[in-house]
Amino acid sequence: MSAVIEPLAKTGVAGHSVPEVERRSALGAREFVAKYLRPRRPVILTDAAAAWPAYNRLTPDHFRRHHGEKRITIEGREWRLDELIDTLEASTQDQPGPYPCKFAVVQDFPELLPEVSPRIAYSLPDRQNSALLPDQVFSGVNNLEIFFGGPGGRFPYLHYDVLHLHAWITQLHGRKAFTLFPPDQKRLLYINPDMPWQSSIENHQQPDYRRYPLFKQAASRSVVIEPGETLFLPCGWWHTARSLEMTISIAFDQLESGNWRDFKRDFAIEHRHGRPALTAAVRAWLALAGPLLRLIETAGGGRNTHWKTR
Numbered sequence: 001m002s003a004v005i006e007p008l009a010k011t012g013v014a015g016h017s018v019p020e021v022e023r024r025s026a027l028g029a030r031e032f033v034a035k036y037l038r039p040r041r042p043v044i045l046t047d048a049a050a051a052w053p054a055y056n057r058l059t060p061d062h063f064r065r066h067h068g069e070k071r072i073t074i075e076g077r078e079w080r081l082d083e084l085i086d087t088l089e090a091s092t093q094d095q096p097g098p099y100p101c102k103f104a105v106v107q108d109f110p111e112l113l114p115e116v117s118p119r120i121a122y123s124l125p126d127r128q129n130s131a132l133l134p135d136q137v138f139s140g141v142n143n144l145e146i147f148f149g150g151p152g153g154r155f156p157y158l159h160y161d162v163l164h165l166h167a168w169i170t171q172l173h174g175r176k177a178f179t180l181f182p183p184d185q186k187r188l189l190y191i192n193p194d195m196p197w198q199s200s201i202e203n204h205q206q207p208d209y210r211r212y213p214l215f216k217q218a219a220s221r222s223v224v225i226e227p228g229e230t231l232f233l234p235c236g237w238w239h240t241a242r243s244l245e246m247t248i249s250i251a252f253d254q255l256e257s258g259n260w261r262d263f264k265r266d267f268a269i270e271h272r273h274g275r276p277a278l279t280a281a282v283r284a285w286l287a288l289a290g291p292l293l294r295l296i297e298t299a300g301g302g303r304n305t306h307w308k309t310r
């Protein structure tokens with residue numbers, strides 16, 4: 001059965017509509033920065049991951065044959081990867097398999113690192129890899145993940161990526177639909193007060209609009225990412241995803257000068273219930289590190305094409 005794809009754009013209150021997400025190939029680095037990164041405009045890059053050995057090559061069969069014995073725990077149940085892929089392939093839109101099924105590549109699937117290297121050049125610089133920033137700042141952020149999904153698999157909540165990081169998602173296999181809400185739609189998204197980067201709307205892909213009348217007015221745009229394509233999702237863009245068929249995706253985040261200020265604010269919010277002295281010390285350090293990092297980047301630094309493995 002082919003998947004039903006919802007209308008591409010949902011116009012919001014007062015006719016607000018979200019512009020189409022462009023698909024670009026062979027995009028120049030400067031044009032990427034000027035047209036998409038700085039204005040915080042999403043874009044689909046058709047060839048950003050073309051240098052990866054994995055590009056258009058890693059199929060479910062490949063994982064079944066070469067990594068079938070790998071173990072993964074999803075919602076308390078342990079699976080072998082070959083068994084999980086069989087289950088996902090046999091699932092349907094009406095009876096979806098478990099989702100999300102994901103591994104932290106560096107920690108749990110390091111043999112995949114060469115397959116998804118080098119890091120996509122457009123996603124550099126990345127301050128997550130800077131020796132100036134303690135790893136603890138990024139606790140809870142998985143900086144490189146692989147997702148497996150079957151038809152109908154839905155991401156559980158609407159969100160923007162934690163700490164206002166930019167999100168990058170590359171489809172290794174199969175098509176995935178993303179629904180995107182611009183940052184200014186936040187007031188219509190029923191933000192979870194405890195986790196301000198998440199929406200509290202239940203069953204958000206088919207919500208009960210009587211419970212969430214404002215959500216009905218939110219403007220959004222749906223895009224389908226094809227195998228080999230990469231979605232760049234700027235910080236603060238709310239999103240959710242749905243697997244249209246058997247899919248394998250790679251996801252990671254980026255911190256650079258453009259989202260630094262929002263990152264610092266979200267960091268303070270994230271740690272508001274933590275140890276006050278420690279949080280204050282880290283914030284003071286971040287205030288110093290920002291200008292230093294900018295100097296380093298202006299001189300061409302901070303562009304490590306290796307994934308952060310420490």
Ligand SMILES: O=C(O)CCC(=O)C(=O)O
Nearest residue numbers: 100147155161241249251
């Ligand atoms: O690919 C997906 O299901 C969405 C992933 C995502 O948005 C995330 O992990 O932050």
Ligand SMILES: [Fe+2]
Nearest residue numbers: 160161167239
């Ligand atoms: Fe996300």
